Amino acid sequence: MKYSGLFYLGIILPLSVAGIRELTADKLAHDPLPRFSSGHPAASNISSIVKLADAFKATLSDDQRALLQLEYSKSNAVRWSNFPQMAARPNRVGLTLGSLNTVQMTAFKALMAEAMDAQTVNEGLSELEGVRVADDTIARHTGQSRSFGSGIYFIAFLGTPSTSGLWELQYGGHHFAFADTYNNGELVGATPSFRGVEPIVPMTANGKVYQPMKQEQDAFIAVLNSLSEGQKTAAKLSGTFNDILLGPGADGRFPNTPQGLKISELNAGQQQLILKAIETYVGDLDKDTKAAYMNRYKTDLPGTYLAFSGSGSMEQISDYIRLDGPRLWLEYNTQVSRDFRGATHPHSVWRDKKTDYGGN
Amino acid sequence: MRNYCFLIAFLLFAGDLAAHPMPGSVVKLSVLNREIRGVAFMPKIELENAIGRPVGNLNTPFFTRYFTSHIRAISGGKPWKTTIDKILVATTQDSTVGSYDEVEVHFLMMPPDSDNLRNFTFDYDVIIHQVVTHSAIVFVEQDWKNGVRDDLTTRPLGVIKLDVPTGKIFPLEVRLGEGSSWKGFMSMVSLGMEHIREGTDHLLFLLTLLLPATLLVKRKRWAGFWGVSHSLRHIVKIVTAFTIGHSITLIIGSTGIVHFPVKPIEILIAVSILVSAAHAFRPLFPGKELFIAAGFGLIHGMAFAESLVSLDLDAGSLALSILGFNLGIELMQLLIIVITIPWLIILSRNRTYKEVRVGGAIFAGIAAVAWIIERVSGSPNSISSALQAISGSAYGLLFFLAILALLSYFKKNSPEAD
Numbered sequence: 104m105k106y107s108g109l110f111y112l113g114i115i116l117p118l119s120v121a122g123i124r125e126l127t128a129d130k131l132a133h134d135p136l137p138r139f140s141s142g143h144p145a146a147s148n149i150s151s152i153v154k155l156a157d158a159f160k161a162t163l164s165d166d167q168r169a170l171l172q173l174e175y176s177k178s179n180a181v182r183w184s185n186f187p188q189m190a191a192r193p194n195r196v197g198l199t200l201g202s203l204n205t206v207q208m209t210a211f212k213a214l215m216a217e218a219m220d221a222q223t224v225n226e227g228l229s230e231l232e233g234v235r236v237a238d239d240t241i242a243r244h245t246g247q248s249r250s251f252g253s254g255i256y257f258i259a260f261l262g263t264p265s266t267s268g269l270w271e272l273q274y275g276g277h278h279f280a281f282a283d284t285y286n287n288g289e290l291v292g293a294t295p296s297f298r299g300v301e302p303i304v305p306m307t308a309n310g311k312v313y314q315p316m317k318q319e320q321d322a323f324i325a326v327l328n329s330l331s332e333g334q335k336t337a338a339k340l341s342g343t344f345n346d347i348l349l350g351p352g353a354d355g356r357f358p359n360t361p362q363g364l365k366i367s368e369l370n371a372g373q374q375q376l377i378l379k380a381i382e383t384y385v386g387d388l389d390k391d392t393k394a395a396y397m398n399r400y401k402t403d404l405p406g407t408y409l410a411f412s413g414s415g416s417m418e419q420i421s422d423y424i425r426l427d428g429p430r431l432w433l434e435y436n437t438q439v440s441r442d443f444r445g446a447t448h449p450h451s452v453w454r455d456k457k458t459d460y461g462g463n
Numbered sequence: 464m465r466n467y468c469f470l471i472a473f474l475l476f477a478g479d480l481a482a483h484p485m486p487g488s489v490v491k492l493s494v495l496n497r498e499i500r501g502v503a504f505m506p507k508i509e510l511e512n513a514i515g516r517p518v519g520n521l522n523t524p525f526f527t528r529y530f531t532s533h534i535r536a537i538s539g540g541k542p543w544k545t546t547i548d549k550i551l552v553a554t555t556q557d558s559t560v561g562s563y564d565e566v567e568v569h570f571l572m573m574p575p576d577s578d579n580l581r582n583f584t585f586d587y588d589v590i591i592h593q594v595v596t597h598s599a600i601v602f603v604e605q606d607w608k609n610g611v612r613d614d615l616t617t618r619p620l621g622v623i624k625l626d627v628p629t630g631k632i633f634p635l636e637v638r639l640g641e642g643s644s645w646k647g648f649m650s651m652v653s654l655g656m657e658h659i660r661e662g663t664d665h666l667l668f669l670l671t672l673l674l675p676a677t678l679l680v681k682r683k684r685w686a687g688f689w690g691v692s693h694s695l696r697h698i699v700k701i702v703t704a705f706t707i708g709h710s711i712t713l714i715i716g717s718t719g720i721v722h723f724p725v726k727p728i729e730i731l732i733a734v735s736i737l738v739s740a741a742h743a744f745r746p747l748f749p750g751k752e753l754f755i756a757a758g759f760g761l762i763h764g765m766a767f768a769e770s771l772v773s774l775d776l777d778a779g780s781l782a783l784s785i786l787g788f789n790l791g792i793e794l795m796q797l798l799i800i801v802i803t804i805p806w807l808i809i810l811s812r813n814r815t816y817k818e819v820r821v822g823g824a825i826f827a828g829i830a831a832v833a834w835i836i837e838r839v840s841g842s843p844n845s846i847s848s849a850l851q852a853i854s855g856s857a858y859g860l861l862f863f864l865a866i867l868a869l870l871s872y873f874k875k876n877s878p879e880a881d
Binding site for chain 2: 344345347353
């Protein structure tokens, strides 16, 4: 066959080109499910998490278990919201904390304590508790106990918790959304993660004082205060923000071109302040996961952009700040408080451009 | 914006818009003969955020300029002319926000050539040009040639908001479809039918008027059955007289030559029911039913006209609308007569008809008084609310009438004697 040589060349040539490209390409950019195995045994606690998830399940009645344990699907995964629970929306899935008895509640907290930072005040599990305490405050203040209150928070297992398959630990309610996605025994995504609170003032419950968004707010104020006038001008956005841009339902809608000031323009001290702000979100998770994500965002930091709008005080209406990196998306906005006249409250979201919903 | 159905539609279609701290803007467009009329509703506070100061007096050249430059339409590369008709502020309600001040901007957009009225680029960015988290949902409220009469029957054309990936606010490409006069006409026929089907008061008036139509009058009292052919002829005359009456005022009223005041007409309609009820009880105007039917027809026609005036149509469409609307009213009336009269004829041959007639007259009388009180005072009372609640079960009433008629048919026929 005269043409067989040409035929094989036709196959081999494109294959070798593809192979070389594959070897030289930025692996992370092409991997839909980036692993954390690069020296960081992230979610090494997966077996403990699965055990605690099973233990929590074991405390439940059949009806409760049916609400908790769902199929993994993207359509279930995207059903988180920052909105309070109204009659028909948002359409959250899962089991409400209000339906748990003491034993079940203890098992729930043990699970979340494994997946989150369980030590730091107003971060991790304490932040989760603080947002619930705040919602009780709204319920008392407005009398609307059907829409607000610490019981109206939902937990769901999307997919059966296991050290091999795909599943998501989903938790959320008004001003809170948590989404740990696991696959093949590894954590493959910890976002979208929403944090907000109303009221923002300190609240006392069970002898503890909660102010769940205090560190976040302070960290952003510190970043903005560190900027020179020139840097402020470069980082300032002209638009007015009365909310975050990429809340629930706005999945994958990241700007094609980042706006604001490139962080490589900032000095080491300023960069530390930015990392500290990121840590107030990433640090809500268990320490291995936190370390893995912080390493990524630290590596990405020079190519990350800082942008803000509003007064810069992070407490007035329309105050806004955003960190937009190759992977990181973090935005925080102060908006009017509807239930506490004259007050403001924050909404914020941490997303990861590659690992939201574990890349699914 | 007080309309609950509309709010549901908004929530269903707006999706993630609902997560915003203030409701988005709502723009409703009406396709008229040579221009698009629109109303934009927006939270006042968001407008203040956009211009960076309290709005104060809205009827200033500044706001006229602001809105004309942010409400634009373009077709075939040519900009349309936007004019601001009026700007109002009203307090409104939202299920999540509660009560808030809303600015209403009434505007007109006129194309350079009216051929392009149905296909254009709607470049609307009021508030959104500055407040990047704001959005506007756009509806067609009226499009006669496509049979669109209100925003409850249409899906939104789309949502105008910041496209985060590109950082741009894309205008809305409006493609309304050509439609036809036939569609417009048929939509008016169904509007006319709806008007009678849902207009409990018109329906009750007609039925009450027909209640004694099959009976003879003797010594100023309702006596026995008049005979089938006589009754039918009489009924046709009454209905025709009513139709002539309401057609006259419908034509006058909907051309906009004369504007009839709504409240007195509504009260008069309730009075007309009371008069018919009294007549069904004792003959007040025997032999003069035709004049009464025509006279009250004039009043009912004024109320019918009200639903056409608000459509603001050109002469051709208006003529077709009046025709279609009237035809719809006639069709529905005819249908009601066809399904009611046979039972009345059967029943009225029997002595027991007296109870049906008197019972019907009392029911209509009570309803009429309740409506008069409601319409004079401007607030519903327990009877008018109850009527509202049972108005949907008119078919049940008809079924009851049919059973009654069949029962009486199988009983010994004995004429009503009073």
